[in-house]
Amino acid sequence: MSGVLARRALLLAVLLAFVFAAVELLPGDAATATSERGESAADLAARRHLLGLDRPVLERFGQWMTGLPTGDLGTSARGEPVADLLSRPFPNTLLLGGLALLVTLVVSLALGCWASARPGGAVDRAVSGGATAVLALPEFVVAVALVLVFALWTDWLPAVTLTDADGSPASWEMLVLPTLALAVPQIGWNTRIVRAALADESKAPHIETAVLDGLPRHRIFTHHLLPGALPTIAAGLATSTGMLLGGAVVVETVFNYPGIGSVLAGAVTDRDSPVIAGVVAVTGVVITGVLLLADLVRTWASGGRT
Numbered sequence: 001m002s003g004v005l006a007r008r009a010l011l012l013a014v015l016l017a018f019v020f021a022a023v024e025l026l027p028g029d030a031a032t033a034t035s036e037r038g039e040s041a042a043d044l045a046a047r048r049h050l051l052g053l054d055r056p057v058l059e060r061f062g063q064w065m066t067g068l069p070t071g072d073l074g075t076s077a078r079g080e081p082v083a084d085l086l087s088r089p090f091p092n093t094l095l096l097g098g099l100a101l102l103v104t105l106v107v108s109l110a111l112g113c114w115a116s117a118r119p120g121g122a123v124d125r126a127v128s129g130g131a132t133a134v135l136a137l138p139e140f141v142v143a144v145a146l147v148l149v150f151a152l153w154t155d156w157l158p159a160v161t162l163t164d165a166d167g168s169p170a171s172w173e174m175l176v177l178p179t180l181a182l183a184v185p186q187i188g189w190n191t192r193i194v195r196a197a198l199a200d201e202s203k204a205p206h207i208e209t210a211v212l213d214g215l216p217r218h219r220i221f222t223h224h225l226l227p228g229a230l231p232t233i234a235a236g237l238a239t240s241t242g243m244l245l246g247g248a249v250v251v252e253t254v255f256n257y258p259g260i261g262s263v264l265a266g267a268v269t270d271r272d273s274p275v276i277a278g279v280v281a282v283t284g285v286v287i288t289g290v291l292l293l294a295d296l297v298r299t300w301a302s303g304g305r306t
Contacts, residue, residue, distance in 0.1 A: 004295065012284045016277050020061040023273040029053050030077035033270045051077060064274060068281060074274035082278040085263060088167050090282060093259035097244045099175060100182035104240055107187050112194025128195060135188030139247040143181035143254040150177060160256040167258050178255045182247050186240040193236035197229035204228060231298035238294035242287045
């Protein structure tokens with residue numbers, strides 16, 4: 001487990017280095033992007049010195065990385081601590097992503113199990129075809145379609161998100177469409193994974209033995225088939241976590257959701273490397289945690305079968 005953690009930490013460090021390098025290649029810099037109209041060249045030079053932009057990018061990255069283990073994500077180009085900047089919207093993004101992951105788990109598990117009950121039947125073909133179709137849909141397209149149907153045509157759900165005084169969504173109805181926009185493509189992906197995992201597991205010798213022993217179908221499914229497919233299902237859901245958090249940036253923009261999407265968009269406009277890297281870092285930690293949980297589930301399920 002420690003080796004896995006070390007490899008993922010190294011991968012995250014490489015990704016963060018790439019973020020700093022990519023921002024450096026963008027035209028302009030944070031001093032220019034955040035400057036006021038009419039500032040002189042001397043003012044810009046002073047701002048660059050204040051932000052450390054007159055130092056090599058490798059040196060700035062190294063200094064930023066030294067504070068990362070303590071939770072210090074640096075300071076934004078506008079002078080606000082990055083940790084404080086992310087502390088308000090990131091929980092909203094985690095809420096949205098968590099709800100979408102829960103919906104994905106429940107629906108894909110139900111559809112995959114339903115399709116696998118009659119292999120090759122009408123339900124199996126319909127579910128597999130539908131899953132393939134929605135898998136190909138980008139979150140943006142799903143979001144626009146949901147707004148058209150449920151907000152503009154039927155007026156059942158709000159198209160934009162209003163916030164309370166603490167910055168959270170004002171009501172649960174405002175979470176429905178963003179959650180569905182994120183979940184629908186991942187439901188297609190995970191339904192196919194569940195269906196394939198159950199099909200592969202049904203060919204295992206211990207399943208055939210259970211059938212020959214005359215065990216009831218529901219017991220074979222709950223005690224043998226599903227536990228054996230669980231490692232593959234967990235891996236698929238863990239993969240979806242990264243896709244959900246990445247897709248949240250687009251979905252939050254469509255629904256004016258108060259998450260990290262607007263923060264990240266503003267940081268890219270400002271060429272603000274610490275903020276962009278901070279978003280990548282906290283997102284990477286969450287994804288790493290979910291991947292480790294999936295590893296534990298796979299270990300537990302494999303151990304339970306031996």
